Amino acid sequence: MSCKRYRRLLWSYASDELRAAERAAVEQHLTCCAHCRHTLQSVQQTLQALRAMPRHRAPESLLARVHAEIARQPAKRTAVPSGRRWMVPLGWRWALAPVLGVLVALLWWWSQSPHPTPPQPFPEVAVTSQEYAETCIEMHQQLEMADWAGTPTANYLITTGFTR
């Protein structure tokens, strides 16, 4: 196994997340690779630094703001009695009847007439070059992991189309 592949394992090794066999393999590699030993040191220091980052506490004023905002919203969660939900004045109901009739007729006419669907253009998605590069790297890394992880399952091959 190359150093590049061990490098991925070093993070799990430093976090004590490896199985016994993987752990033993990493330790054996470390005894004969100064470069990976050096990398492990900086991995451990980086992990410690990340986990020791001081935590920001929510200010009391924020809690008060949330409380006030929620107190202003009782109407949204108050259940409307089911019998009253569609209550429309009687006169309006008669006035709406012909409009509804026309709408139903239009819908029926539209469903009967042939209307070919125009080809749909691809939706425009704003992708920055950094995001594109990250996606490529991510795909590459996942393929690399799959290649390394022994025999991929049938489900993996189907879902990814990975056929190498």
Place this chain on the structure above:
Amino acid sequence: MELDTPTHVEATLIARAQAQDDTAFDQIVRLYADRIYNYVRRMVGNPQDAEDITQEVFLRAYQGLSQFDGRASFSTWLFRIATNLCIDHKRRQNRRVQTVPYHRDEEDDEEGDWEFPDTTQPSALDQLLSKELEAVVEQAVHSLSPKLKTVLLLYDVEGLSYEQIAETLGIPMGTVKSRLFAAREQVRKQVEPYLRGESE
């Protein structure tokens, strides 16, 4: 006592809040405010925006509480809302300005705003963890893209599992792992020169 477990207390609070008990929802806010604020604050980098977004997270949770069915954990659900809001915020910001320098103002350094993790065993690195290193790590994390930063913060800072992050972000677990590796490597490469300088 099983009934006193945090999960049971949380479930009881959620059930009460779903039954329109606003006092219970207030307690839920107090339970999660620090974690959500810390996460949002590191995602957006700006205290004022972080407060606004955190407020919006709890407001949306309140409005959508009746739809919360308990299939995901409540914290996962909150982190999902927070992540979506942070990404929306970042997109809006990108439209306005191309790059925004990390905002670190004086009030950051006030003692009351910080809560240091309880470290019972001081190591050699603890001595090295000066304000300078702290700033280097902050800057390294801040410079990550939202996609990588989200995974790094949720795993290494908030302590979510791979499964919970996959559920929060709606991505496969393999993607979570590869993003975490990429994020950590980027941070390490930025922090390493500083650490090397310190050890020399």
